[in-house]
Amino acid sequence: MKKFYITTAIDYPSAKPHLGHAYEKTVSDCIARWHRLWGEEVFFSTGTDEHGLKIQRKAKEAGKTPSQFVDEMSADFKKLCxxxxxxxxxxxxxxxxxxxxVSKKIFQKVFDKGDIYLGEYEGLYCADCEQYYLEKDLVNGNCPVHGTKAELVREPSYFFRMSKYQKQLLEFFEKNPNFILPRARKAEIVNRVKEGLRDLSVSRTSFTWGVPLPNDPKHFLYVWFDALINYISAVDYPKGKFKKFWPADVHVIGTDISWFHCVIWPCMLFSAGIEPPKSVFIHGFIKLPSGKMSKSKGNVVDPLDLSQRFGSDSVRYFLLRDIPFGEDGIFEERLIAERHNSELANELGNLLNRVLVLIEKNCNGEIPQATTDSNLAVKLNLKKIQANMARFETHLALAEIMNFVKACNAFINEKEPWKLTGKSQQKVLYSSADALRMAAILLSPFIPNASKKMLDQLGVGSFGKSDLQFNKLRAGTKTKRGEVLFKKIEK
Ligand SMILES: [Zn+2]
Known part of the structure; x- marks a missing residue:
């Protein structure tokens, strides 16, 4: 059985989840579900990155221990899921x-390899980013991301000899053209590596909320060194699922953390003697028409509020349909409503309703005996959808599935089954119901709840890869028309 291992980045729970977290998880979930649908053995991991100075500080501000604080905050991310x-x-x-x-084990491996040495680090540090900045990268002495003043920090620190892996990394990029996806993102990273890799400070003495180093417990593992290791500890490195699922097929991440995943992570794995992941997919940011969302502007979209008001299927549908994966996207509630009304309600919900009403009226609510009209079946371009999904182009795959749904509505309009009788009527009704079944299965990775409801109403229970062909709907199956699947959203 083919395996597929996909991960999201793990989220830093210093604040509540935002729409960007929901987006990354939704796309990764859709891809994971797609691979499961085709019978692959899938492992999909997500989670929270809970150590470091910033968490330690936030917990203190909240009057909590770091442990209480992360328990509560990480629960919000689970709720989002x-x-x-x-x-x-x-x-x-x-x-x-x-x-x-596992973090300690990997550090030890890198240490034993001779790739760790004690030095002293002095630098301009942003506690919110958990990273040092070069003076030239600061804006008037402030962090370019947070706008807060970078502090001059000096501390003894263990360093990882990352410089040693520059050549190996460049060769790896060369041999693995799909390691950094989309490919358009690659050049910038490669050029930065060519400018030279510096050794990486991987321990801190400035906080205690972290993983102590096995060789020197006054030092705590730098948050990123710890966090990246989650991808192998999630599959029980070095045993069990690790053997089956590693290397990961894809790490799905945002642009802001591409250096850690495309450069630091493979170098750590080279040193530890572990194969790097097959690819890192860098997605864009979701912006508002007025620009970036930010806490200081007070315009951060709460994903839990969105899913409660619109339903998870409609928000998922919007994100997967409207935003080309890998590019920045614009978020507006108006756009969710437009997609919902024009495609989910008018096309998909309408198709389900009319097919079931026709079968109730003309066949006593039972799927008639017939085969699917080949002129309708050819309208489904399954190969194209598969190719889109293999390239993580959810928006194109979804557009293609919806083209087929539209073709089904057009087929009914053209055949006018209400004017037909006998075998010719049965053929049109069977074809429509069987096509709808196919569409519902193909939509299951995108809108899992609605897909299940559609299949329930068609009398179809569980399904798998072998159901992804026409004429699989059994004659005599009782349909169960239920509530309207997608009610129109009023302005
Ligand atoms: Zn910062």
Missing amino acids: AEWDISFDRFIRTTDPDHEE
Whole structure:
């Protein structure tokens, strides 16, 4: 059986989840579900990155211990997963004891390889980013991301000899053209690596909320060194699922953390003697028409509020349909409503309703005996949809599935089954119901709840890869027309 391992980045729970978190999880979930649909053995992990100075500070501000604080905050991210139908196999927290063990093990491996040395680090540090900045990258001495003043920090620190892996990394990029996706993102990273890799400070003494180094417990593992290791601890490195699922097929991440995933992570794995992941897919940001969302502007969209008001299927549908994966996207509530009304309600919901009403009226609510009209069946371009999904082009795959749904409505309009009788009428009704079944199955990775409801109403229970062909709808199946699937959203 083919395996597929997909991960999201793990989220830093210093604040509540925002729409960007929901977006990354939704796309990854859709891809995971797609691979499951085709019978692959899938492992999908997501989680929270819970160590470091910033968490330690935030907890203090909230009058809590770091442990209480991350328990509460990480629960919000789990809730997001539940509300948005994120079908993860593991929700990993970097405070999980098995993860901490693996982190120490990997550090030890890198240490034993001779790639760790004690030095001293002095630099301009942004606690919110958990990283040092070069003076030239600051804006008037302030962090370019947070706008807060970077602090001059000096501390003894263990360093990872990342410089040693520059050549190996460039060769790896060369041999693996799909390591950085979309490919358009690659050049910038390659050029930065060519400018030279500096050794990386991987321990801190400035906080205690973290993983202590096995060789020197006054030092705590730098948050990123710890966090990246989640991808192998999630699959129980070095045993069990790790053997089956590693290397990961894809890490799905945002542009702001591409350096950590495309450069630091493979160098760490080279040193530890572990194969790098097959690819890192860098998605864009979701923006408002007025620009970036930010806490200081007070325009951050709450994903839980959205899913409660619109339903998870409609918000998922909008994100997967409207935003080309890998590019920045614009978010507006108006756009969710437009997609919902024009495609989910008018096309898909309408198709379900009219097919079921016709079958009730003319066939006593039972699927008639017939085969699917080949002129309708050819309108489904399954090969194209598969190719789109293999390239993570959910928006194109979804457009193609919806083209087929439109073709089904057009087929009914053209054949006018209400004017037909006998075998010719049965053929049109069977074809429409069987086509709808196919559409509903193909939509299951995108809108899992609605897909299930559609299949329930068609009398179809569980399904798998072998159901992804026409004429699989059994004659005599009782249909169960239910509530209207997508009610129109009024302005
Ligand atoms: Zn910052």
